[in-house]
Amino acid sequence: MSSLVLTVKMLHEVYKRRRNEIQKRIFEFKNLLKRPEEDIFVELCFCLCTPQSRATTCWNVISKMVKEGILFYGSADDIALCLKGVRFRRNKAAYIIEARRLFAEKGQIKIKSILLEFKNPLVARNWLVKRVKGLGMKEASHFLRNVGLGLDLAILDRHVLRSLKELNVIRNVPRTLTKKVYEDIEEKMRIFSRKVEIPMADLDLLIWSIKTGFVFK
Structure with a gap:
């Protein structure tokens, strides 16, 4: 450092x-919005994990959960167990589960169409902070930037x-x-x-x- x-x-x-x-x-x-819905959700989960935790650690554990199928199908306990090195891992596991429910449609993740409905990044950020538990101003900004919608x-x-x-x-x-x-x-x-x-x-x-x-x- x-x-x-x-x-x-x-x-x-x-x-x-x-x-x-x-x-x-x-x-x-x-170019991330050109990728599958699941990739957008992965970025959201990464940003949910970052408060008071190292970004590299968060990305590594999220990537591991994707490979093992836990991020999309695991329980809160399964996810919490994987979030070693991430602070407040039980809370963050619960946030991931809630986000999964919020963006689920007929058993599939649907998030891109919601994001593209907003007229500008500020409106999108306010909606995310209000609707996605665990996502504050910083995390919502981080997520929108990482999917190419909040570069400013x-x-x-x-x-x-x-x-x-x-x-x-x-x-x-x-x-x-x-x-x-x-x-x-x-x-x-x-x-x-x-x-x-x-x-x-x-x-x-x-x-x-x-x-x-x-x-x-």
């Missing part, structure tokens, strides 16, 4: 080196918030993120994104990669 204090100069230097890798990942996000949304995890403070975009890292606080910081990040001429989705992946050492999702 990087302990360097982030600067605008550093952002541009690292972006120059990692731009192709970052934009390749964003291209993958944009901010994913305000601890890495991004601390970095925005280091970059003087915000004065302090808030103790809690209410909807209003989240949206206020998100707008400040958009303004900063335009100022430094790095798109929002690129900026998020860039900051995350600087703080962790690699581009992920």
Whole structure:
């Protein structure tokens, strides 16, 4: 984990080196909706697992459950058992089960048509936060970004918030993120994104990669 204090100069230097890798990942996000319904649901489950847990750990256990058929057919106990290394795994297993029920139609996952009904990502995010238990503003933004529908949304995890403070975009890292606080910081990040001429989705992946050492999702 990087302990360097982030600067605008550093952002541009690292972006120059990692731009192709970052934009390749964003291209993958944009094309995800062309994939089967189950792949979209996998991304949702990944985002449900990420609060207070390592993203790489979450992705690894979700991928393992997909291969073993547990994510779509396992019980809450089966899923919780697989979520080793993920905090609050019993709660998150319950969230996955509830999401599976929410998006089930005649025994099949149907999620793409619902997402494509919304007129913009903000409306989609509000609906997801309201309807999908366990999904907050950050997780809903993360999910929408990962399926190519929220490239202008901010994913305000601890890495991004601390970095925005280091970059003087915000004065302090808030103790809690209410909807209003989240949206206020998100707008400040958009303004900063335009100022430094790095798109929002690129900026998020860039900051995350600087703080962790690699581009992920």
